[in-house]
Amino acid sequence: MEKRFLTPGETVQAIVDNARRLSTQSLSRTVVLSLLAGFYIGFGAQLATVVTQDTAPIVGVGISRLLGGSVFSIGLMLVVVCGAELFTGNSLLAKAALHGQISWWQLSANWAVVILGNLAGSLFFAWLMFRSNLWQSGHLADHAIAIARDKTTLPFDVALVRGILCNWLVCLAVFMATAARDISGKVLACYIPIMTFVASGFEHSVANMYFIPTGLLLAKRLGISDPGLTWRSFFIDNLLPVTLGNILGGVVFVSFAYWYIHLRGQRPAAA
Structure with a gap:
């Protein structure tokens, strides 16, 4: 009978093996997969915007965030189950670099291609949603602009x-989804941590590649001028510190921690 999940040690090895495969795939494949991840995270982000536009006065801020995080998790579910290259999840590739299975140059090259692909996909998806005119219903436009403004006005350290x-x-x-051996396990593994980070108010670089450009497009259409909401503030005040934080969080607290526990001192397997 096939195991229903991998142990933590087996999961670490599976991630390292997957990283070795990704390091040899074609550039065009990586680009397409990274574009798809931008679209998929955009689907979750736009749905979270729709669901939370008017729920807080009715059910309270906490429950509204819980609902937003619950539907946002569809983005990572699509990435994991359907297959895509997400920059934040690819922080786990650092395990393979730490273990000598891929070079730090290969890791950096993958990250560069993937984050640019995620950005392009997210921007295109934001434009599609803008052109759909769905933002004209309810309080959707005001809510989307408020989300973007809140993100671009955060202090750098925050x-x-x-x-x-x-x-x-x-x-x-992603670690738990890798450990799961069936679709339901992978979906549940994606749901709980993603719901937690969204409900808590943490910052995801790829999600912000949808949230903030959407707010910028809508503010321009509605004639709203806000010095705190500009393309410069998107890239410099939000995307830069959030991306650096995402790298640190994924590499230090997950990749390095579990490499240290399960692989440190072991000889790398032959490629």
Whole structure:
């Protein structure tokens, strides 16, 4: 009978083996998979915006965040089950670099391609949602703009710490989804940590590649001028510290921690 899940040690090895495969795949494949991840996270982000636009006055802020996090998790479910390259999840590739299975240059090259692909996919998805005119219903436009403004006005250190906490959970979600051997297990593994980070208010770089451009597009259409909500504030005030925090959270607290526990001192397997 096939095991229903992998042990932590087996999961670490599975991630390392997967990283070795990813390091040799074609550039075009990596680009397409990273574009798909941008779309998939966008689906979750837009659904969270729709669900939370008017729930807080009715059920309270906490339950509203819980609902938003619950539906946002569809993004990582699509990434994991359907297959895509997500920058934040690829922080786990650092395990393979630490273990000598791929070079740090290969890791950096993968991250660079994937984050640019995620950005392109997220921007295109934000444009599609903008062109759909669905934002004209209810309080959706105002809510989307408020989400974007709240993110671009965070102090650098706050955005950094929220990024660390976010990707700690995202990488644990990917870790658990790798351990699961069936679809239901993978879905549950994605749901709990992702719901937790969204409900807690942590910051995810790829999600923000949808949230903030959407707010910028809507603010321009509605003639709203806000010095705290600009393309510069998107890239410099939010995306930069959040991305750095995501890297630290995923690499230090998940990749390094579990490499240290399960692989340190072992000889790398032959490629």
